[in-house]
Amino acid sequence: MWIPRWVGEGFARLYSSFSRGIFGFGDVCRTLGVTPTRGHVLLTALRRSGTLIDFRRGRPRLYRLLDPRSFMLIAGGVANRPANIQGEYVQLVYDVLRVLRSSWSLTSLVVYGSVARRSAGPLSDVDLLVVSDEFSGSLASRIDKLLEVERDADIQSELSLLRMHGIHAKLAFYPLRREEVGRLPLLLLDLVYDAAVVLDDGFMQGFIPRLRSRLELVGAKRYMLPRGLWYWDLGPRAAELWHPWTHS
Structure with missing residues (x-):
């Protein structure tokens, strides 16, 4: 992943000032000494590069920068940067990924819910x-073992930081082996349309479309409330969902 020099310089100056903290648009213009137009251009470029997090989209809009260690996982092709992770939680997810990778050989890390x-x-x-x-x-x-990441x-x-902004986040892990995913715990239905695949060796990115196709095949429907x-x-053919996946 290549970032233009001027974008990298803007990132470096902002990170030097705010590190992992929260800032607003006015802070960007004052810190860099740029016009609002130039500030918008830089934020757009940072967002496209994956280094800017829209922390809160209300008014005033709040931003933060992705930790460089997290960005290196993305730039190096180790991790993905899904667009559908809610902004307030993006950095937490990548912090968890970094700590988990130091202790486990991961096949996939998927945000859902x-x-x-x-x-x-x-x-x-x-x-x-x-x-x-x-x-x-x-x-x-x-x-219990995975929750030890909270010691980091x-x-x-x-x-x-999230608590300071009124967000009392709790990590809720669902740890499975590959063959256990294939047994289709019902919780996996929550991934069919809303999964954010942060890290994957191709396993879940293959499994989720197959699950979606099988649900359609048996006539299962999701009703919104x-x-x-x-x-x-799941309908009268629900049992077919648990037929061997090798025959899908």
Whole structure:
């Protein structure tokens, strides 16, 4: 991934001033000594490069910069930068990815639920599907192990920053091995339309379209309800969803 020099210089100056903090448009213009027009041009370029996070889209709009270590994962092709992760949680997700990669060989990391639908509220969980064939033991023991990431200083700092902005985020892990994904736990239906695949070796990016196709094949339908809720009617052929996936 190539970034024009002037964009990189703008990023460096802003990161030197704000680091992982939150800032507004006026802060950009004052810090860089540029006109509003030039400020908008730079923010647009930073957003396109994946280095700018729209932290809050209300008025006034708030921004922050993606941590350089996180951006290097994206620029190096290790991680993706899905557009549908709600802005307030983007940095937290990449902090979690960085810490998990230091301890586990990951197949996939997928954000789902309200954060991937961009509808999370102040008390919403950050739902994370983690796929690794290194997992063993019970689901509960795996979750307990993964929650140890909260001891990381950057994650503690990030959770504290979010609380300062009224967001009381909790990490909610769902750790599975590859073959367990193939058994189709019902929770995976939440990924059919709203998944944000942050890291993947191709496994989940292949699995999700196949699951969507199989749901369509058996006549399953998702019905939307008020307040962003929904339910699935799997229909009379629901048992076919659990037929061996090798025959899909």
